[in-house]
Amino acid sequence: MSDMRQLYQEVILDHNRKPRNFGSILAANRHAEGHNPLCGDHIKLTMNVSDNKIEAIAFEGEGCAICKASASMMTGAVKGKLVQDAEIMVEEFRGMATGTLDPDGQDNHLGKLKVFVGVKDLPSRVKCAILPWHTLHAALNPALNPNQTGSSISTEGEADPVSDHA
Amino acid sequence: MNFDRFDIEKVRADFPILGLQVSGKPLVYLDNAASSQMPQAVIDRIVQYQTAEHSNIHRAVHYLSELATREYEAARVKVQHFLTAHESREIIFTRGTTEAINLVMHGYGRAFIGKGDEIILSGLEHHANIVPWQMLAQEKGAILRVIPMNDAGELLIDEFEALFNEKTKFLALTHVSNALGTVNPVKKMIAFAHRHGVPVLLDGAQAAPHQPVDVQDLDCDFYAFSGHKLCGPTGIGVLYGKAKLLEKMQPFQGGGDMILSVTFEKTTYNVIPSKFEAGTPPIMAAIALGAAIDYLNSIGLANIEAYEKQLLDYATGEVSALNGVRIIGTAAKKAAVLSFEIKGVHPHDVGTILNDDGIAIRTGHHCAQPVMQRFHVPATARASFAFYNTRREIDKLVEGIRKVQEMFS
Numbered sequence: 198m199s200d201m202r203q204l205y206q207e208v209i210l211d212h213n214r215k216p217r218n219f220g221s222i223l224a225a226n227r228h229a230e231g232h233n234p235l236c237g238d239h240i241k242l243t244m245n246v247s248d249n250k251i252e253a254i255a256f257e258g259e260g261c262a263i264c265k266a267s268a269s270m271m272t273g274a275v276k277g278k279l280v281q282d283a284e285i286m287v288e289e290f291r292g293m294a295t296g297t298l299d300p301d302g303q304d305n306h307l308g309k310l311k312v313f314v315g316v317k318d319l320p321s322r323v324k325c326a327i328l329p330w331h332t333l334h335a336a337l338n339p340a341l342n343p344n345q346t347g348s349s350i351s352t353e354g355e356a357d358p359v360s361d362h363a
Numbered sequence: 364m365n366f367d368r369f370d371i372e373k374v375r376a377d378f379p380i381l382g383l384q385v386s387g388k389p390l391v392y393l394d395n396a397a398s399s400q401m402p403q404a405v406i407d408r409i410v411q412y413q414t415a416e417h418s419n420i421h422r423a424v425h426y427l428s429e430l431a432t433r434e435y436e437a438a439r440v441k442v443q444h445f446l447t448a449h450e451s452r453e454i455i456f457t458r459g460t461t462e463a464i465n466l467v468m469h470g471y472g473r474a475f476i477g478k479g480d481e482i483i484l485s486g487l488e489h490h491a492n493i494v495p496w497q498m499l500a501q502e503k504g505a506i507l508r509v510i511p512m513n514d515a516g517e518l519l520i521d522e523f524e525a526l527f528n529e530k531t532k533f534l535a536l537t538h539v540s541n542a543l544g545t546v547n548p549v550k551k552m553i554a555f556a557h558r559h560g561v562p563v564l565l566d567g568a569q570a571a572p573h574q575p576v577d578v579q580d581l582d583c584d585f586y587a588f589s590g591h592k593l594c595g596p597t598g599i600g601v602l603y604g605k606a607k608l609l610e611k612m613q614p615f616q617g618g619g620d621m622i623l624s625v626t627f628e629k630t631t632y633n634v635i636p637s638k639f640e641a642g643t644p645p646i647m648a649a650i651a652l653g654a655a656i657d658y659l660n661s662i663g664l665a666n667i668e669a670y671e672k673q674l675l676d677y678a679t680g681e682v683s684a685l686n687g688v689r690i691i692g693t694a695a696k697k698a699a700v701l702s703f704e705i706k707g708v709h710p711h712d713v714g715t716i717l718n719d720d721g722i723a724i725r726t727g728h729h730c731a732q733p734v735m736q737r738f739h740v741p742a743t744a745r746a747s748f749a750f751y752n753t754r755r756e757i758d759k760l761v762e763g764i765r766k767v768q769e770m771f772s
Contacts, residue, residue, distance in 0.1 A: 200386070201719045205712070205770055213771075235727060237741030238711075259741055261709035262771070322715060 204315035204322075205262065208270075213262035218255045218272035225253075227339065231332030233324050238264045242332045249280050261325050263316060268329035270310055280337055282306070287334045293317065294326050369670045374662065374751050377402040381751060388721030391756045396541050396569055396700055396747030397725050398591045401655070405594060408654035412647050419643055421620055435646050438653030439636070445656045446586060446603050447577040453609065455636045456649050459600035460568040461491040463587035464535070466602055466639060467564050468495040470612035471585075472533065478504035480532040483561075485510040485518055485547070486737055487540040490730040492566045496535055505532075512737065516543040516692040523552060527559045534563045538570035538586075542731040542745070543692025544675075544700030546570070550581050557582065562608065568592055572749075573671055573698050575664040578603050590648060595655035599648035602639070609635045616641040667750040671699040674748045678757045685764060691738050699748035702729075705764060708771045710744040716770065717744075717763040724760075 225243035232239050238260035245253040254276050256268045271290075275283040289305045292298030296317040300307050316326045375381050380400045383390040392400060412434070418427035420435050436451075443451040457463040472495075476482065482496050486509050500507050508531075510523045534556045539546050553563045564585035567576060571588035578586050585608070590599035604612075614621055614632055618641035623631040632638045659667065678701050683690055687706040705713055714726035725745045728735045735742060746760055 201716050201770070205716070210771065237728060237735075239741075261711040263712070319715060322711070325711065 200315075200318075204319070206312050208309070208312050209262060209266040212266035212269040216256075216265050216269040218269065218276070219257060220255045221257055222253050222255050227336045229332045229336035231328045231335070233260075233264070233328050235321075235324070238325055238328055240264070240268055240329050240332050242268075242329070242336050244336055246280060246337070251275050251278055251280065251283055256329065260328070261322075263313075263322055263325040264328055267313060267326045270312075271329045271333060274308070274310060275333065283333065284337065286310075287330045290330045291327060294323050369666065369750075371751070371753055375753075377404065377658075378751055379403055379406070385721040385723070386719050391720075391722040391759050393746040393748060393752065393756065393760060394723045394725045395572075395749040395752075396592070396729075396745065398597070399572060399594050399749055400751070401594055401596070402658050404658050405596075405651050405654045409596065409647060409651050412650050416650075417647065420646055421637070431646055434650045434653075435644070438649045441653040441656045442601050442603075445576070445660075446571075446601075447579055448603050449579060450606060452635050453603055453606050455602040455604065455609070455639045456644050457587075457600045457602050458598055458645070459589040459591070460566060460587045461600075463585075463600050463602035464492055464564065464566065465495050466615040467585050467587075467604070467612075468499050469615045470639065471562070471608065472496070472499045473502070474611075474613045476503055476505050476532045479530060480505045481508050481526075481528070481530045482506070482533045482535065483508045483510060483523075483526050483531060483556075484535050485523075485537060486512045486733055487516070487518065487537050487543065487545060487547070488535070488731065488733070489537065489541050489566065489568070490732070491568075492535050492537060492564075493733070496533075506530075509733075510536075512545075515694050516540065516545045516734075516738075517694045518545075518547055518552075520548065520552070524555055527556070527561070531559060531561050534561050535566070536563060537566040537568075538576075539567075539573070539698045539700075540692070540731070540734070541569045541700070542729040542734040542743070543694065543702055544569075544697040544747075545692060545694040546574075546696040546698055548696075549583070553582050569698060569700070572659075572667075573664075574668040584608055590652040590655065593652070593655055594658060595652040596648045598645045599652050601652075604635075606635065609639070612639075614638050614641070618642040620644075662750065670750050671748055674752055674754070674757065675699045675701065677754055678746065678748070678760070681757060681761045682764065685761065685768075687768060688764060691740065691743050700745060701747070702743040702745045704740055704743055705767055705771075708767055710742045712771070713744045713764075713767050716767045717760070720759065720763050720766070722760055722763050 222243040227244040227246050230241050240258040242256050254272045289307050293300050294316050300311045313326050316322050378400050416430050418431045420432040439454045440451045442454045508526045510518050512518050556563050562584040565583045567586050567588040572593040584605050586603040588601055591597040621633050621638050621641040623633050689704050691702040710726035727742045
């Protein structure tokens with residue numbers, strides 16, 4: 198049980214129960230959707246980016262506690278940030294979740310997001326935690342998408358889907 | 364057969380993996396609908412084959428080739444008796460249930476189903492018994508018709524019967540639902556289809572390991588199942604087909620073993636079952652499946668069915684007594700599958716937390732997304748039982764569910 202308490206910390210359970218920035222931004226100029234077909238996680242991200250800054254961000258969808266809490270905390274963490282700083286956090290979060298970045302031993306900007314460090318020991322759950330970040334990365338890079346306006350991505354079969362888009 | 368008379372400890376001792384510790388706790392393996400575990404007798408048979416019997420079959424005249432051929436064909440006869448088929452040539456070895464269904468789609472469907480024809484499926488099907496027919500329908504301009512179900516997960520038989528018309532050409536139906544455990548009244552449904560001259564394929568992946576199957580009594584035209592859900596290895600499955608249908612079907616794959624003669628102008632196909640077994644088959648896996656059937660027969664499928672029924676009844680009682688837990692799939696006739704959801708908790712979180720207590724269940728859509736859509740859930744948690752599970756393990760599952768609820772309260 199102690200391992201589980203390590204993963205399902207109160208802050209994660211709280212964000213799962215009461216997700217922040219939940220909903221959608223009507224006049225969004227950036228958006229993306231992410232799916233994890235394995236567990237049915239589905240995230241829709243809408244943002245307003247102006248002067249290279251994330252002015253507003255919201256998410257909606259269905260998912261497990263890890264995915265929802267990750268999305269909720271991510272929206273709080275990147276709101277008001279410059280796009281390039283958000284992209285650094287995408288990389289850092291990805292590194293932490295896959296075990297290539299030690300959030301306590303190496304410099305990073307993850308702050309409260311360090312509560313997700315436990316997922317690195319649960320390969321089947323890494324995708325759940327990363328999905329919102331991967332969706333954020335896609336929304337910030339409309340050039341990755343054929344229609345240049347938004348993106349739909351899937352994490353089927355990939356523990357670390359961002360690597361394909363980075 | 365009851366809990367007192369079924370020597371469960373002796374049965375469990377046959378399965379070395381059941382002694383495993385997971386997360387520091389004894390393994391509680393409740394994911395048998397996904398894949399079952401293998402008894403020592405089958406493991407030993409694999410070692411014996413690879414140690415002293417292996418060669419390619421149906422080819423050379425040397426000792427090993429003749430031995431391997433004999434054992435491979437003996438496994439076919441074991442499957443024949445297991446399904447109570449009329450002849451061993453009606454048994455085709457495939458990679459699994461999925462390949463068996465695809466074989467029928469290609470060999471029968473592409474030859475005998477055309478534009479505007481209708482194929483009936485049920486709303487309970489696994490993707491393996493949907494997607495091949497959808498591909499055929501797209502290719503031929505045929506139409507899929509779906510038998511609906513009620514809130515218990517039982518097919519609506521009146522609506523099933525109303526789907527038939529002169530365009531109906533095939534019925535592809537699961538014997539037992541993998542997602543809900545519903546046992547379909549297949550014998551009655553087959554008889555109805557036959558009155559309309561419609562052949563029937565049964566997906567038996569979740570039925571063959573849990574109850575006696577008699578394909579002649581059912582009168583199904585095709586029956587498919589997988590070895591790895593039946594205490595055998597992965598990579599082997601079976602398609603039973605009535606000889607007269609198999610004979611008029613097109614081959615599935617071309618290659619060695621499925622031919623009588625080949626020139627660049629013309630190939631003459633082999634007789635059944637070889638016509639459908641192109642290339643070197645999974646010889647070891649087929650022989651191991653034969654050993655798994657021997658093992659199950661030593662316990663008795665009727666005994667297995669009766670014991671698992673008691674396990675399911677016990678689990679259903681215990682889990683339905685919990686507040687905030689909904690059992691999905693409450694058919695009057697069910698096999699040993701318990702799909703459920705815990706209010707406010709995603710099934711994936713349930714699976715992760717149970718795993719921490721060594722409990723293995725399946726979480727997800729179970730490759731049956733239309734079933735999930737029918738019940739308006741993205742996924743479920745599913746415990747599925749085998750004859751080596753115990754009431755004590757179900758108690759652990761219930762304790763695990765309580766822990767999940769506590770954590771998320």
